[in-house]
Structures are given as C-alpha cells and as structure tokens.
Amino acid sequence: MKCESARDCIVLLKYGELPDELAGTLEQHLMNCEGCSAELDAFQEFEEHLAALPVLEPSPNLLAQSRMRLDDALDMIPPRGFLAQLRTNVYRWIGHVQSAPALATLLLGVGFLAGNFTLRYQVAHAPKPAPVVTVTHPDSVIANVTGIVQTPNSELVQVNYNRVTPETMEGSLDSPEIRKLLMVGTSAAATPGVRMNSVSLLTSECMAGHECQSSTDGKGIRHALMVSLRYDQDAGVRMKALEGLQRYVAQDTHVRDAVLEAVANDADPQVRQTAIGVLGPVQSDSSVRQVLRTVSTQDANPYIRTASYQALQGSPNIQ
Incomplete structure (x- = not known):
C-alpha cells in the first residue's frame, strides 16, 4: 500500500467506513511508515481539539445580515452573455425533442446507424495487434x-x-x-x-x-x-x-x-x-x-x- 492510499484509508478508518479487507494492509503499512503513523496521530489530536471546543450558534443579527448581503450580491450579477443564452437555447431545444416522441425516435435511429457504421469501419481498418511475448524477470514482484x-x-x-x-x-x-x-x-x-x-x-x-x-x-x-x-x-x-x-x-x-x-x-x-x-x-x-x-x-x-x-x-x- 502506498502512502497516498494509506492516508485515504486513515480518513475512512476514523469515520468507521474502512472495509475489513483493507484493515490488515493498513496496519502493516502504519508499522513500516513513520509519516503515515504521524498522520494518524495528527488526525486524532485534531479530533480531540475539535471535541474540546464549544459549539456556537449564529446570532439572529448575523443571519439577517448574511441574507441581505446575499440579496445584494445576486442583484449585482451581470446579465448573461451570448454563450449562456446559447446554452439555454440548446437545453430548450432538447426539451422540445423530448416532448416529440417521433422525432426523438428518428434521431436515436440515425445516431445508432451512424455509430454502427463508424465502428465497423474502424474495426475493418484497424492494424492487426502484434503477438504478445511474455518474458519472466527474476526480480519481478510476486503477485x-x-x-x-x-x-x-x-x-x-x-x-x-x-x-x-x-x-x-x-x-x-x-x-x-x-x-x-x-x-x-x-x-x-x-x-x-x-x-x-x-x-x-x-x-x-x-x-x-x-x-x-x-x-x-x-x-x-x-x-x-x-x-x-x-x-x-x-x-x-x-x-x-x-x-x-x-x-x-x-x-x-x-x-x-x-x-x-x-x-x-x-x-x-x-x-x-x-x-x-x-x-x-x-x-x-x-x-x-x-x-x-x-x-x-x-x-x-x-x-x-x-x-x-x-x-x-x-x-x-x-x-
């Protein structure tokens, strides 16, 4: 197990979501890697520090001010540009197609035939794969x-x-x-x-x-x-x-x-x-x-x- 995977497993371990088949591999890695062991200790210290802090509720004034600032920010958003309008028109056209079953079926059939023809052409003109040659190396990793x-x-x-x-x-x-x-x-x-x-x-x-x-x-x-x-x-x-x-x-x-x-x-x-x-x-x-x-x-x-x-x-x- 590499250190990057071990750090992800440490997070899953602390939240009780680490699969059983990874527990033994993670334990062996932590015994060999000082950096990941320090990462686990730091995670535990961080949790203990957070648990010691009091939980504060926001005041009604803060909530009211936040809503006012959000409304002002929404009012300051500039009008949509050409690309945004084009995207909206494309979505609207897709909605019209979905509402017309006959047209949607026709487009689906054309797409299927075009994809099938393209696949046959690629298979017919693809280069033939070279035969695989397996070489045993004495220093290779045991699987x-x-x-x-x-x-x-x-x-x-x-x-x-x-x-x-x-x-x-x-x-x-x-x-x-x-x-x-x-x-x-x-x-x-x-x-x-x-x-x-x-x-x-x-x-x-x-x-x-x-x-x-x-x-x-x-x-x-x-x-x-x-x-x-x-x-x-x-x-x-x-x-x-x-x-x-x-x-x-x-x-x-x-x-x-x-x-x-x-x-x-x-x-x-x-x-x-x-x-x-x-x-x-x-x-x-x-x-x-x-x-x-x-x-x-x-x-x-x-x-x-x-x-x-x-x-x-x-x-x-x-x-």
Whole structure:
C-alpha cells in the first residue's frame, strides 16, 4: 500500500467506513511508515481539539445580515452573455425533442446507424495487434501464491507462485525465500487452501523454534501469524495461527494482545475457547484477567462464559 492510499484509508478508518479487507494492509503499512503513523496521530489530536471546543450558534443579527448581503450580491450579477443564452437555447431545444416522441425516435435511429457504421469501419481498418511475448524477470514482484506441497517426513517444500507467469520454487523451510513466499501465501488475496497450508507450515516453524522472532518491521513470521489470527475469514486458519503463537504469549505482549482480541471478538466459539486455553501461562496478568472477567459476565455465549470463569478460578488473584 502506498502512502497516498494509506492516508485515504486513515480518513475512512476514523469515520468507521474502512472495509475489513483493507484493515490488515493498513496496519502493516502504519508499522513500516513513520509519516503515515504521524498522520494518524495528527488526525486524532485534531479530533480531540475539535471535541474540546464549544459549539456556537449564529446570532439572529448575523443571519439577517448574511441574507441581505446575499440579496445584494445576486442583484449585482451581470446579465448573461451570448454563450449562456446559447446554452439555454440548446437545453430548450432538447426539451422540445423530448416532448416529440417521433422525432426523438428518428434521431436515436440515425445516431445508432451512424455509430454502427463508424465502428465497423474502424474495426475493418484497424492494424492487426502484434503477438504478445511474455518474458519472466527474476526480480519481478510476486503477485500471489497458488499452491504449496510439502514432501512427507522432510522439510522440503514446493511453493507455486505467480510473477508475470507461474513459477515454482523448491527448497527447505529454513530458506528465507521459501519463508517469504509462505508469508505472501497468508494474505487475504490467496485462496483458502493456500492460506491454510502457509499458516500451517509457518506454525510448525514457530513450534519448532526456528527463527520465529518478533519483527519490528512487520515482515516476520510471528507478525504474519498475528495478522492471520486477527483478519483471516477462515476459522481453521485462525485456529492454526493460535497454535503457532502459543509459545510466545508469555514473552511477547503483542502476541498476548492478539490472543485477547480473539477471546473477546472472534466470530467462531471454538477459536475463542482455544484462545482462552492459550492464555493459561499468563492468566495472572491483570489485562488478561480483566478480559476474562468481562467475557465471563457479559458474553452472550454460555460456553464461553463458563470457560472464562473456569480460567479465572484456576489462576491466582492479583493483590
């Protein structure tokens, strides 16, 4: 996402009109772009400043003076020129044509025949297009991931993806190029099967402790799993992302916040119940207990209320 599009999305976000499919892309852009982050902060400060100002109603004298000045300005408008009169006459003639159905039908028929003849002439005399030649460039941008196949009982992964034409890369899960393609496969533009395979393989890397560190630039495996947990439409993909993030919930507050959002807001009850179990190592944390207490008393799902209550009973109280 470019900065110009991001600033438009910021305005839509503040007015609650940002589409869900753009929310994840905007969040990733804000983590990488200081200028757009400053734009969002400035927007919030501006709203807070406006909210603090009192709302003043115009006085009756001001309204009366404004109406008088408007009447004077209308009286000072010069008479219409030749072009304005010509435009008026054209509109009047169009109105006469609309009031005469036979004449309007005749004009419509003549226009249709003239347009058809012109189109046939242009098609007949148009130059023949040259055959398209597709050239694959090694440094072209990856468009999307179309398929993932893992060799059984090994770390060998084959990833099919599109640049200008479909291409295939085969290598180990430890390869940075393979991991980059897998993270591209977690995006909302990929098919559900590709997203599930990508998240599953990244989860296995995190569970095995293979380079799943927190990334401040928004490009790491852990960040990709958090984005999938927050925004993916497939409950199975979100469940798999939870598995990959489970071992980091105690050490990474960003992961903890993402899991708490799943507990409070996820649309799938099974995902929410799993997220409650993932929070087991940090149930004594004050923010975790606050969310669990709110869910246990206010959530509409009785099973989720029960699971939250049991989690609270199994953790020590904070003095």
